[in-house]
Amino acid sequence: MITILAEKPDQGRKLAAPFRHKKEQSFIQIEPCSQFPKGAKVIWAIGHLCKLQDPKKYNPDWEKWNLESLPIIPEKFQYQMAEGKSSHFKAIKDHLKTAQEIIIATDPAREGEYIARVIIQMAGVPKTTSIKRFWCSSLTESAIKKGFENLRPGEETKPLYYEAKARSESDWIVGINSSRVYTLLMRRRGIPEAFSTGRVQTPLLTLIRGREEEIERFKAEPFWELEAIFAFSQHKFKGKHQTRFSEKEKAATILHEIQGKNGIVTSVNTELKTTKPPMFHSLSTLQTKLNRKHKLAPAKVLELAQSLYERGYISYPRSDSQHVTVAEASTFPGILNSLKSCYKSLLNSNLKDISGEKRYVDEKKVSDHYAIIPTDQIPDLDKLSPDEKKTYDEIARSLIAAHYPDHKFNQTTVITNIEKYEFKTTGKQVVVNGWKDVYQDEKSDDQDKENQQQLPPLQQGQQVEAAPSLKEGMTQPPKRYTEGDLISLMKTAGKHIEDEELSSMKSMGLGTEATRSGMIQTLKDREYIVVTKNTVWVTEKGKLLVMAVQGSALAKPDLTAKWEQYLYQIGQGQKPSAPFIETSKKLAKTIVDQAKLNAENWDVSAAAQEIKAKLHVGKCPLCGEDVAARKSFYGCNGYQKGCKFTIPGAILGKKISEANIRKLLEGKKSGIIKGLKSKAGKTFDAALKLENQEIKFVFAKK
Structure with a gap:
């Protein structure tokens, strides 16, 4: 029997949908058909069913955090069931072990390959079992059928598993050791916080903090500019002298010199300019655009795009390409015809054929997946959530706009002299709006707004009245990053590489298309950054970590640039993974030694002071030390001296607020907590009180 392994339940249902099938308890049975003469079973993971073992599983001494045990480096990596997923693994294990052929149909990328191969390994599948790979960039029924008709040999995509395995194991080695050493050394300096570090998240944090430091060092300085309003007949236009003055007196002297003088138009130059439609979206460009336009967090955009993909509405979202193949371009007429149900007003005009345009169709620029485009399966837009609709709309319009004419406009530059001083005026007159008709609701950028000045008919040598004036301004600091900016920053982080020997890697970024938004979310979850009104700020905790890692490999993008390039070569079958793992082991030791030396x-x-003030919620009733808020509990800072006082962060399913914890530590009752759930499943309301270091319930008197 053929067994098809999907990554998620929804994906499994999609894969079975084109065929007659029956839903069983832990799998879907595809009935015999031309594609599967003996039928097939579809089973699914729930994402990562298995994970690398915890340190304590290798060595009991590694459970306790201490500097003496570092670096922690297992001789051989082992896997364990992810928490809460063992029962599902048992349900699919027998299907895999008894299969005559396994078709891996997880997400078509390195992580999908990794998920499937680890599950197959953990299930104890015989090495003689035939393995094939389903590789498809969309989940429409026609694409699924075509994918099953063109299965790849399992060995062809196995290098992707080696790539993901090397990435996972090396990140484990570096992350475990660097997180422990910085956390333990900070605790010795009186900072009772956990400091998670990693080869992607920490360089990213350092780059964000670098921008903040630029802003903090920036000193605003005044400047002065000369502007003039020119007039003739009933017409007016504005010009600006191109010199910016740091001293008011110099600008004022020129103003005095030209006051009351007429201007003469010395040149009028009109040039026809053309801008082509935007390219198709990769995941990064989609995340950046939707963050700028709708303030959607990059992680949210990936979630929305993944949902649309799994329902068959768009192609695979974790793509780093903005191009498509010739074969995919041949489907565009059919997709555009289907899109008329939602975008009829945009599809009435004659659209151009782009099948021969390298800007969009270039096989050489498509790696594993082509750009994100809509499929011919069109959703009912009214049934999408508001954010799903925004995401789908952007992807659909990018395909439609590509088939529109170029945007053309006349850009006119006018130079007007008042005495010997030149004033420049620019104007823009649209000739063909073209693809901009598809994005009529979008705001123009500042430069475009400036160019919108409508100019009157002007001729060289024309005399005009002039009313010059002095305008004062202040220099502006660099802008803080938005979440969308962070995606672009990670993608172009290679330009921050300082090591000249790595010049060939400057095109490599931090992380991959699939992981970048997750890294930003990690920084938020670890409380290294906060995002307020889409603007990113580094917390005191984040600043502290950046200070600590300064000068280490974790502070620079060089490390990740090296890793990403080598990992890519592993995935292409060009490099072995063993040397990569060995290098990461040496790096872990270097990081530990360097941190100890610099602490x-x-x-x-x-x-x-700020971190302690934030964490402090009261005094320990046992030893008198501060009680601090941790991730999932409240604990005494005197734990290093042996105090074991703790209070759980949640009781019977309800989170206990800091305000109520403060009351308990002061010997008072908490407020009434509603919705507490007993072991029998009954809900009740009660206050809490701390008696002999134990939480007691206090019920209202009837």
Whole structure:
């Protein structure tokens, strides 16, 4: 029997949909058909069913965090069931072990390959079992059938598994050791926080903090510019002298010199300019655009795009390409025809054929997946959530706009002299709006707005009245990053590489299309950054970590540039993975040794006060030390001296607020907590009180 392994339940249902099938308890049975003469079973993972073992599984001594045990480096990596997923693994294990042929149909990327191969390994599938790979960039019924007709040999995509395995194991080695060493050394300096670090998240945090430091160092300075309103007949236009003055007196002297003088138009130059439609979207460009336009977080955009993909509405979203293949371009007429149901007003005009345009159709620029485009399966837009609709709309319009004419406009540059001083005026007159008709609701950028000035008919040598004036301004600091900017920053992080020997890697970024939004979310979850009104700020905790890693490999994008290039070569079958793992082991030791050496020079005083104040919720009833808020509980800072006092962060399914914890530590009752759920499943309301270091319920008197 053929067994098809999908990544998620929804994906499994999609894969079975084109065939007659029957839903069983833990699988879907595809009935015999031309594609599967003996039928087939569809089973599914729930994402990562298996994960690398925890340190304590390799060595019991590694459960406790101490500097003496570092670096932690297993001789051989092992896997364990992910928490809460063992029962599902047992349900699919027998299907895999008894299969005559396994078709891997997880997401067509390195992580999807990794998920499937680890499950197959953990299930104890015989090595003689035939393995094939389903590789498809969309989940429409026609695409699924075509994918099953053109299965790849399992060995062809196995290098992707080696790539993901090397990435996972190396990130484990570096992450475990660097997180423990920085956390433990910070605790010695009186900072009771956990510091998660990693080869992608920490360089990203350092780059964000670098921009903040630029802003903090920036000193605003005044400047002055000369502007003039020119007039003739009933017409007016504005010009600007191109010199910016740092001294008001110099600008004022020129103003005095030209006051009351007429201007003469010395040149009028009109040039026809053309802008082509935007390229198709990769995941990064889609995340950046939707963050700028709708303030959607990059992680949210990926979630929305994944949902649309799994329902068959768009192609595979974790793509780094903005091009399509010739075969895919041949489907565009059919897709555009289907899109008329939603975008009829945009599809009435004559659209151009782009099948021969390298801007969009270039086999050489498509790696594993082509750009994100809509499929011929069109959703009912009214049934999509508002954010799904925004995401789908952007993807659909990108395909429609590509088939529109270029946007053409006349750009006129006018130079007007008042005495010997030149004033420049620019104007724009649209000749063909073209593809911009598809994006009529979008705001123009500042430069475009400036170019919108409608110019009157002007001729060289024409005399005009002039009313010059002085305009004062202040220099502006660099802008803080938005979440969308962080995606672009990670994609172009290679330009921050300082090592000249890595010049060939400057095109490599931090992370991959699939992981970048996750890294931003990690920084938020770890409380290294906060995002307010789409603007990114580094917290005191984040500043502290950046200070600590300064000068180490974790602080620079060089490390990730090396890793990403080598990982890519592993995935292409060009490099072995073993040397990569060995290098990561040496790196972990270097990071640990360097942190120990530098810890005494860390200046933690300013950040320590703020972090402690934030964490402090009261005094320990046992030893009198501060009680601090942790991730899932409240604990005494005297734990290093042996105090074991803790209060859980949640009781019977209800989170306990800091305000109520403060009351308990002061010997008072908490407020009434509603919706507590007993072991029998009954809900009740009660206050809490701390008696002999135990939480007691206090019920209202009837």
